[in-house]
Amino acid sequence: MTNFIGQTGIYCLGLIDSQAFVFQDVFFLVLLAIQIPAAAILLSRLLKGAVRRPPLQPQLPNPNFFGAVSVVVPTLNEADRIAPCLEGLTRQTYEVREITIVDSRSTDKTPDLVRVAQATDPRFRLINDPPLPPDWVGRPWALHNGFLASSSHSEWILGIDADTIPHPSLVCSLLEMANREGFDLITLSPRFILKYPGELWLQPALLMTLVYRFGAAGEVGSSPERVMANGQCFFCRRSLLEKVGGYTSAKGSFCDDVTLVRNIAATGAKVAFLDGANVLKVRMYEGMKETWEEWGRSLDLKDASTSAQIWGDLAFLTLVQALPIPLLILTAAIVASGNTTLPALITLGLNGALIAMRLGLNAAILQSYDRAQAKGAGLFWLSPFADPAAVFRIFLSSTRKPKSWRGRTYGG
Template identity: 65%
Template sequence: MDNVLTVESAISLLLLLIQLPATAILLSRLVKGPTRHPPIQPQQPTLEILGSVSVVVPTLNEALRISPLLAGLSQQSYEVREIIVVDSKSKDGTPDLVKASQQQDPRFHLMNDDPLPSGWVGRPWALHSGFLQSSEASQWFLGMDADTQPHPGLVAGLVKTAEMQGYDLVSLSPQFILKYPGECWLQPALLMTLLYRFDPAGIEAEQPERVMANGQCFLCRRSVLTAVGGYTSAKSSFCDDVTLARYIAAQGFKVGFLDGAKVLKVRMYEGAIETWKEWGRSLDLKDASPPAQIWGDLWLLSAVQGLPLPILLIYLSVFPLLSPPLLLHATYFMPGNPSTAVAPLLLSLGLNVFLLLIRFAMLLAIAPSYDRQSAKGGWLFWLSPLADPIAVLRIFLSAFNTPREWRGRKYSAS
């Protein structure tokens, strides 16, 4: 017993040195939650924002999911001057759907961004092309993805909030639509990797490198986007939204990331496999972060999200002799000062139970950010903490690999 306790005590002490500082950072972020900006609400437009917004939508083979976006944009009122769909030579009928919407709503315009210049990733190039073609009379540029489903009053609510709060750029976290069992289990764990690394939505980041953004609904003052050269600062980034937002914040402009679950839904990927492959590859945010920040985030995720469950499982299964009653028994009967050997074990156990409780509390807090009404196996959402080690592994794999393909487009190693 003595030798076992000594080895396990050393391991527990090492884990405490890794996990305690990360836990302190996590708690410092979570305590900001009560002071965050409330969720964006849909609003009715007023005359002062008449024609103030140009919407740009990049598309590439989006026929299976773009219809809700087209319908939702048509329901936005006169604050939307134009809706420019920038298509990258889709082959699945996406342009035909846009043309059909154009017959019902003349604000829709279809353009092509071919060819893709060297050094550009497809999405930022499409958005940049749309920005260059948008009306200079619009005060705001709104980039939206084809997988989003805007509610009526989204644009008016977003613009009014930006103007009232003095934001130069503001993006929204949506409500995610879940349909299949695998994604109900995996997707919340992947999303949680962002929530552990950054302040809650609605808290203004104190440093540009900690700014978070979401390109699915990305509103920026036209004058600001013009001043920074459009999307050129993010042209080679696979997380162009965060890259551009951090660049704009570094120039001294006010950037916000707010809760948009009440005005915006999104259906990102079909099933767990596509979620793992497509979304997981950009969640590391390496294109927008210096190496030190990437390594720091990997440490934080490992310490507070990836390790607690495995540590508890190992404690309960591999070392049943070290259960709390026997540890207390050993403390009483061991000679000398046994508390120095037992204390790290008990502290490590307590810390990881605490971290797991925090994880389930955070899951409860983000439940409104998910639409599970039509999901098969929606109850698996509540078991998503079991997927945390896998989600953290996905961030590690992504951090050390450069994407070679995105949305069907292949890119060179450079």
């Protein structure tokens, strides 16, 4: 009897183990069925980087472009960071006809700094935008008013943010590229200045959510609804902006740059998102907290996308960016315990490959960072471990409408 009970117990334990293996295999097979296609999509996007346009290079001034560009800079309490931008703009050569600072009634010393620049460079002028209408977001409203106030003799409008540092040849390089390639609109990916440990860890992971979804700067052939843009440097033909009504089609968007560029691309205009690391730097946020709160809440691009695009991209990022490290740890533990099955081994290999790809991309984007002032610069290489948090941040921003933005408060 005792022998029978023992045999029965062994049989039951074997049955339980068998069921556990079946459940494990079903789990991994289902996971692989959705993760493998996502990985294939990612690989196809990244392979396009091999034929992308090279980074924009500094160019010498061209007298044929005299007075071709009006620069517009929107400001609201930018005193702590606008000085390098103003200095960079004063060093632009005769391509720039005027530099209009559209201030939204700053309460700090922003207007004073502009007036100092104006005293040595007559191209500067300071204006205030009218009170913000209820259906507008502050940044596109300021840019729109700067566009309306610009000289009709300028062929191009350059919208540039106060936290950027323009290279002296920024404008002539944009003009050379636009005229050579026939572009109607160019936006640039900058070189990011990072200083503190937390942002060195988080910021590259947030940037990678854009690379995974839209590819690297300089890629060609994107459909209008998948075009990427960066409003920190927005270079557009004046005639084209007039045609689309300035910034009105993006007036209520918290990602107005992408919204406007996609609207313009849909008209058949030739647009480009290029690597501008050699001609433009930016210091966006101070530390990890600001990076998480300020940049993270706009990266979902929900104001420029359909619901299907938003949630499709979120599912894609989860499969290829958020899950690989947790899944690698899980499958490695299963294999180490001796519970090895073919689906587990395939999952281990796939996620190991995704992590290797991610580490390679970290090396590829290194040129997009200025770490000369960084504390704990080595944390940049640990940014893949921030990927789950970065994707979670995209999820949070996808489900929430901003209530404050760049010093303004919005209802709803």
